[in-house]
Amino acid sequence: MNKIRINVDRNINYIYHMNAVAKCSADDGYAGKYVRLHKVEDLEVLKQNAGKQGYTPEVSEVLKGNFDIYIYNVWYEIRSEMMEYAESLQKRFNESGFTEEEDAKAGVQSKTYFNVYLCNSISNGAEELYTEDGRLVVGTNQTVDEAYAYIQKAYRRYISSIG
Numbered sequence: 001m002n003k004i005r006i007n008v009d010r011n012i013n014y015i016y017h018m019n020a021v022a023k024c025s026a027d028d029g030y031a032g033k034y035v036r037l038h039k040v041e042d043l044e045v046l047k048q049n050a051g052k053q054g055y056t057p058e059v060s061e062v063l064k065g066n067f068d069i070y071i072y073n074v075w076y077e078i079r080s081e082m083m084e085y086a087e088s089l090q091k092r093f094n095e096s097g098f099t100e101e102e103d104a105k106a107g108v109q110s111k112t113y114f115n116v117y118l119c120n121s122i123s124n125g126a127e128e129l130y131t132e133d134g135r136l137v138v139g140t141n142q143t144v145d146e147a148y149a150y151i152q153k154a155y156r157r158y159i160s161s162i163g
Contacts, residue, residue, distance in 0.1 A: 003099040004155060005113045006090040008082045012117045012137065014070050018063065020121040022046035030121050037069050078120050086118055088144045089151070098152060106159045110134070114155055129154050131161040 021031045022043040035043070042062045049059050093099070103110060114134045122139030127150070129136050136154045138147060 002094045004093045006086045007117045008086050016119045016121045024050035
């Protein structure tokens with residue numbers, strides 16, 4: 001049974017979107033498309049708090065205040081395309097037998113799913129692997145084949161961390 005689940009989550013996409021437009025991560029051109037939607041002051045608050053653990057009350061207010069802007073101006077525009085991309089990736093993993101083979105090679109039997117969250121605002125920025133809870137955030141700027149190969153590598157790192 002395939003243990004990789006491909007997810008499209010609006011909240012994760014929103015957080016990465018806000019970090020991208022505030023230029024808290026690699027500036028790859030994404031910000032230029034959407035920066036006009038948000039107040040300069042709000043983006044400055046995010047930039048000043050980048051890298052800090054948790055959210056300050058000020059950051060929380062900025063995030064709450066910009067959520068609807070994101071939903072109506074970005075999310076509804078990208079959701080369908082992201083879902084199609086996710087379905088293509090999920091199908092590849094479901095049909096591949098990849099996780100069973102890797103688990104057997106590593107001599108482990110993972111009892112949880114490895115959750116991959118797709119994010120459209122990551123292109124040249126770093127994808128993130130959270131081995132402690134089997135979670136990966138990966139950009140959608142690559143082909144399905146490239147994403148499939150990247151996720152395979154991340155799954156192998158994850159399996160080696162629990163083995």
